[in-house]
Amino acid sequence: MRVAPGVKAAVDAAAAAADSNRSKVTEALWAWYAGLPGASLPERPGDAKPPAR
Secondary structure, three states, X not given: OOOOHHHHHHHHHHHHHOOXXXXXXXXXXXXXXXXXXXXOOOOOOOOOOOOOO
């Protein structure tokens, strides 16, 4: 798959910040897009909900 270098770098940085990698994120996105059972969007940095008080 061809992706613009700036996009690739941004995905790599976001994946690393989410303690993941480009391959895992890509697979999760493809599975979610295809509507596979149990698939969900991968977590992005900053998406984590703050702890309940």
